[in-house]
Amino acid sequence: MKFMRNALVGTTALCAATAVSAADLEVTHWWTSGGEAAAVAEFAKAFDDKTDHTWVDGAIAGSGGTARPIIISRILGGDPMHATQLNHGRQAEELIEAGLMLDLTDVAEAEGWKDLVNPTSLLDSCTVDGRIYCAPVNIHSWQWIWLSHKAFDDAGVSVPTSWDEYVAAAPALESAGKIPLAMGQQPWQSNGAFGVMAIAIAGIDAWSEVNINKNAEVAGGETYAKVFEAAANARAFAEKSNVQDWNQATNLVITGQAGAQIMGDWAQGEFQVAGQTAGQDYTCLPGLGVNEIISTGGDAFYFPKQDDPAIEAAQKEMAALLLSSEVQVNFNLKKGSLPVRGDVDLAAANDCMKKGLEILASGAILPDGNQTFSPDTTGQIEDLMVEFWNDPSYSAADAQARYAEIIADAD
Template sequence: MKTFTKKLLGTMAFSALMAGSAMATECEVTHWWTSGGEAAAVAEFAKAFDATGNKWVDGAIAGSGGVARPIMIGRITGGDPMCATQFNHGRQAEELVEAGLMQDLTELAEKEGWRDVVHPSSLLDSCTLDGRIYCVPVNIHSWQWLWLSRQAFEDAGVDVPTNWDEFVAAAPALQAAGKIPLAMGNQAWQASGAFGVITVALGGIDLWTKINVDKDGDAAAGPEMAKVFNAAAAAREFRKNSNVQDWNQATNLVITGKAGGQIMGDWAQGEFQVAGQVAGEDYECLPGLGVNQVISTGGDAFYFPKLDDPEKTKAQLELASLMLSKPVQVNFNLKKGSLPVRGDVDLAAANDCMKKGLAILADGNILPDGNQTLSPDTTGQIEDLMTEFWSDDSITAEDAQARYAEIIANAD
């Protein structure tokens, strides 16, 4: 009798397990997080979502956002939508929302009080169209950083710079020691991003705002912007011989001491972490190039395409809620190197560089990311120009500035 009872209980337990498995909803999530640090971060999302009884189906797309976004958009508009998809904060999904292809998250956001916890509020504003919320912001990524290899500067016999002028002055010593002063991959968004950081650091926030927010063509053509272009023309001499394509390959040049520095967003921290390097010991970081300490509020948000499946729609809302929950915000952002969008989480485990970013954020020294102010078309034009400018010495600073000013004057 006991044997029969054990078998019966075992059968019931197995049946319950199978029933639970059958009820698990698969949710394909597309994103472009494929580097070592990024993969470690996205695994935190997957682990938390799987713990709800649902199943994260990873849809990583190799390459940058510029490669992944057209694929994502094509699937959504072509009738093959995923469960959730990454975009950057800003206007990248605007047309998809206007076409009625994205889930409205307003009810969930109001129920959970997203407006009360998301900081700065501009991140949720970027998810909002006509008063309705269509995405969940998950992090703050700022472009405004210069990452420095202590090993490279020690090998070159010079002090680690504390600002951009000292970095420029140290470049000849780095070159003499066989180092690449400035690592940069051969992708359009890297060239454009580095130029944007130089603009903020050397031109100032007011100049950046006139150009990127007000679309002031005269400011883009003016003498203050000429100083920025001249500085960028000098800097392009420092990036020669990088001979890498992807941003994380350029970061690796810094990690291994082959390059002195890299202008890159704080997602680079994930790569330093995976390599076992410690901020303040193995590498240094200069927000705002050590000149204008500011955090730009770029980063990532997730949208949820409309699906004709009530169970998957339910899973979408569960995932959206989970991404903004306190423990997931902490675990994900510590791995990603980004700042959390919640202002009420404990980040005692943050490293020195993340603490610098948190202090700047707390002081309110922030500006929007270019993706929040410029259309994808304008952004694409600037990226094309910067690709040419950084790779071709025959394009003078004056010629590049004239083309840039025309793009800004006609920006939408």
């Protein structure tokens, strides 16, 4: 197996008895933007170079909202891929309960994941009834706003350092012919932006009451009313952002056509591919410059069960490789996300990534919505948000009332 044994000592005993032949593994994912493609290529290269097996790329164009139903349908329909990206959390819960996902507990124990993965909630999200079913590969946080220096320079105003400063600068951006807020039309984008505003405006305690404790009274109360009012303002700022995909919205910021975008740290990959420098061409504000906190969601790989010992052995080799130190560094530097291992050297990280690492080290973290809400509840909130963001006649008060109803029945 080439030099796999030198790179992954803990995996040797696990795989030596079972890896009897080379295998082609089909891997599905939705990483198709420029930055994402560069990042996933690091996984493919490592798997091809460091094992006897081959990564067969099964990229699904679009977002997770497009890809997940396809992925789940294939697994349920008896045509499973060999490995697939999903968000660690509750998305695969029913598939695991149905016995359709490979148990990776032996890999996790051999590789010492419980001692390496930070925060521990990432591995907890892969665990069902004490068994581990996924390999977390990164930490992605939604809690960022990205600001174009060119757009604000053209508008003759300083680059904001907080949400309130940004709101105050929005009229100048409009006068200069800029789109104040870049926003794609997919439901997950509007829902994610709302979540970021909730943490910044309602505060961490109120957000936790709603998202963790499912407190409908707080969701329908005065504190969250301020969030919906802010979202209504943001909706107006994004009125002329006529793009669909998140990376198209990011490109509006990169090219100076838009002043800002509320988007997760995966946007860094697009700025990097465009050759832009953090602090020089763009600014990133965690928590909208109000609450320096990050959510610790992200991506994980699950391995649908196969009736083939050789394939299963190759799947477990891949799972171990994805969390190896070198692969974690190479992938996450390209992706713009944070590594799941707390023991890797990220000296090459840019300013925005370093901010994320500092916040992570401080312990100022919250779970991601995929870890707190079921897919059904998330879908209901996304449906509400896309309707609210796209219909100026939908009042903040009416949207909040519907939101509180969803939270009251959330699971």
